[in-house]
Amino acid sequence: MKEKIKAKIMDDKKISRALNRLAMEIIERNKDLGNIVIIGIRTRGVHLAYRLAKIIKDLEGVDIPVGILDITLYRDDLSLLGPQPIVKKTEINFPVDDKDVVLVDDVLFTGRTVRAAMDSIIDLGRPKTIQLAVLIDRGHRELPIRADYVGKILPTSRRELVNVMLKEEDGSDQVLITEPVE
């Protein structure tokens, strides 16, 4: 499937500003920074999680544990026909019990990924809170889920795709809106 680029929404500067603001909001809202853990959802949520942890460390001098979550095993569409999606490793090497978990993803869309992530985390223990941080909220929710920290609200049509590209994965930092072309 080919994609046509419709607009460039964010460049590296804008992404970096948005992440700085998200980090500030996380700091403001959580009085006890020592109780925070950050868990990134594979793939790009993980890179954002590490960036947020670094910003918080630079600002406050607190080392925040970062975990990696693969939600494949908790997807609600696995029984649909087709080969199974590849499962990658979940690496959360700390207890989540009584922690304030900040869940991080690149794009919030239907909310189904976040549902799967919350179920997955709750199977690992009983956090005090789960908060959600996303770089882009593009709307079209199918579940009653909202983000606590949003980098940018981006109204989109369902046909459009939001591509978050990050240095660690894609070589450069940018957010594009694209549309499939026949």
Next chain:
Amino acid sequence: MPFKRKHLLGIEELEKEEIELILEEAKSFSEISLREIKKVPTLRGKTVINLFFEPSTRTRSSFEIAAKRLSADIINFSASTSSLLKGETLRDTVRNLEAMRSDIIVVRHPSSYAPHFIASFSKSSVINAGDGTHEHPTQALLDAFTILEKKNRIDGLKILIVGDILHSRVARSNIFLLTKLGAKVYLSGPPTLLPKEMENLGVTVDHNFDRAIEDADVVMMLRIQLERMSKNFFPSLREYRMLYSLDLKRLKKAKKDVIIMHPGPINRGIELSAEIADSEYSVILDQVSNGIAVRMAVLYLLSGTSEA
């Protein structure tokens, strides 16, 4: 590359990439068994049937635990307690199980290719859990997973398999798998249990164990399968032990960081001395733990390919 097979019947027909995919997936699944709540909801509502026509504790319970950790429902049928004793044919048995809407059937059978026969008419996915002297694919996969875990590679390693190769489905599956992944596979054992023609499989046969073990990275000891031997393949167990039992003295000829594997059950004092089985070189219990992760990966991957 997505995994598109419906059945896992043997290693021989798998592409290298498919083997690597299963092993990579098994890595992701191994973490689940270390959690406090060792369960994920992935195969909720799937029914897995363990259909065992031969005794087994390790493999059967390993599949059972793997299925349960994925939230599948699993039912155990063993030949000794089922209607097979009343004369039901294999085809009828499987048809009946399918009428109960099974999704995956795990088969162990004393006849080679029995799982292939079932797969030829069954709507369920079939996993070969050992058929006669033919193959035991999940055992080879868990062995490879264990080698990778300890050595970080398979390509280029010298891997020696010792003992009753002739009757061993574990050896056959391992030979297929390890050669596909680039290992240098050596076989050793008495000529009656290790025909020279095995070299056609791309391995080196050396009936002299003391020579074959030199500089080995991995030594895989097989069980003497007295139940499959209708005639005498060696003069006495005592002589077998003298020539092919692994003890610390023989082990010294292998690489310093050699690992010892055994598919179990061990005949202590025959294939292995007790001191070896319990030594730091032994990864026999890691093999058992890894078996669960590998079988979880296989159950997961096969569930995706269901046909309408």
